[in-house]
Amino acid sequence: MLYPSIDVLMNKLDSKYTLVTVAAKRAREMQEINDEQIAKPVSHKFVGKALEEINEGLLNYQRAEK
Structure with missing residues (x-):
């Protein structure tokens, strides 16, 4: 089982793609x-x-402006 769970992590970042990239x-x-x-x-x-x-x-992410 994944710790922390994907549901909890999705509250921290805006998408699964962002989560994978940052991690x-x-x-x-x-x-x-x-x-x-x-x-x-x-x-x-x-x-x-x-x-x-x-x-x-502990990790922060800001989306770059277009």
């Missing part, structure tokens, strides 16, 4: 420089840790 970018960043913003993450994988950071409100 993937943050996971790559964590893999390269190994910085975690959560002290005791539930997940052992980088994508899971990124999703937890989104759930905690």
Whole structure:
């Protein structure tokens, strides 16, 4: 089972595409420089840790103006 759940995460961002994009970018960043913003993450994988950071409100996203 996914933690945090997709329903909770969808309240944080506007679409599933945005969720995947933000989580993937943050996971790559964590893999390269190994910085975690959560002290005791539930997940052992980088994508899971990124999703937890989104759930905690530690990652912000602003859509670029056209």
